[in-house]
Amino acid sequence: MSATETDLAITPQERAYQISGNLEAFWKSRLDKKDPVARIGYALWVTDVEKLRQEIGKGDPKFWNYKGFSYWEFMARSTVVNLATGLNKGGFRGNFKETREKIKQVGIRVARWHIRFVQDDYKNKTGNIAGKLSLKQMADYHHLAFSEFNIPSNFYGGTWLEAIPDAAEFALYGDLYCHDCDSDEGYRGTSQ
């Protein structure tokens, strides 16, 4: 490993964050190591989107793929809507609180698969940089995590970039992307 590269191994602290369900801390730790998957992971689970704005503002534009705050915030919102739609297609029914809890469970499993894939990649020195995943590896384990919840594969056909929800789905589930919210006021999910 050169002096400019970060050690991408999963730390015991990161495992503890995932096991305790602290996804914001988990993805922030990965973001600090420039783990590419942490860009969307942190955007999804940050408790205050201003923190995301600050991270993007002070970060390396190349790492953020020359995309600004509005792009990553939209990607995170789209992912939540896709998850809610996919869970519904997979048979899950719930109110606002239950749906958010279920999405959190999916998030915990995604983080879990991330740990396993990164650690395996690190140990076996797969690819150019040990512990850094390709888009294909990321898509692979997202599909696995989603399939555990019966979410149809076309909701994660390859990358989140290929699965932008439509206006109706945003109207139905867009409010699920919120931070520290606990009210279902205005929520129009299918169980309402």
Add this chain to the structure above:
Amino acid sequence: MKPFLLLFPLISLSGCDQQEVAWQHWCFPAEYLSPASSIASNAGDTAFDSQLSAAPILFFPAEYVAKHVTGFRTTISMPDAGQLVQNLPVNFQPVNISAELPSDSTLESLLPGTDLLVLKAHDPYQWSVYNKKEEKLQLWGSCDLNSKEDYECFRTIQHDGVNLRYSLHRDNIKNYHEIDELIIKNLEYWRCGS
């Protein structure tokens, strides 16, 4: 293994209108591939690792596995995630896995009822697992802590010039011989021209 049950699905995969994906000497039915198999680039995003494997990714639905593997559990409850479907993903690993093998005296059983061994003093979060083939110790794979009492494993098989890695939960680990056999039989069946 349930030989009679295995026969039907193998035959059903041989339809001539089946979409197939060729890689090395195999022709994989598209229905047994993960959608991620077709990704060939990072879509211009340079933050990802630039080297992508060209290998397809196999994906066997839990119900399919349960039809062929006696006692395979299709769902397992986890405290932080509810009931999870236990599909069987299989990756072709690009590297040869080599490991230093410990001496027998340093090993103990991983799980009663299995032939799996683990170092008595191992990392609490992730550990290597060994078994014996014809009395010779070999690396079986690795396991990874899920919660205080729970873990999931990556099993690695060397077969026909490739390394295969699949994932399974502790509650299905006793079935690994039959799962190995299921994967290998399918690979043999999926040889192009067979």
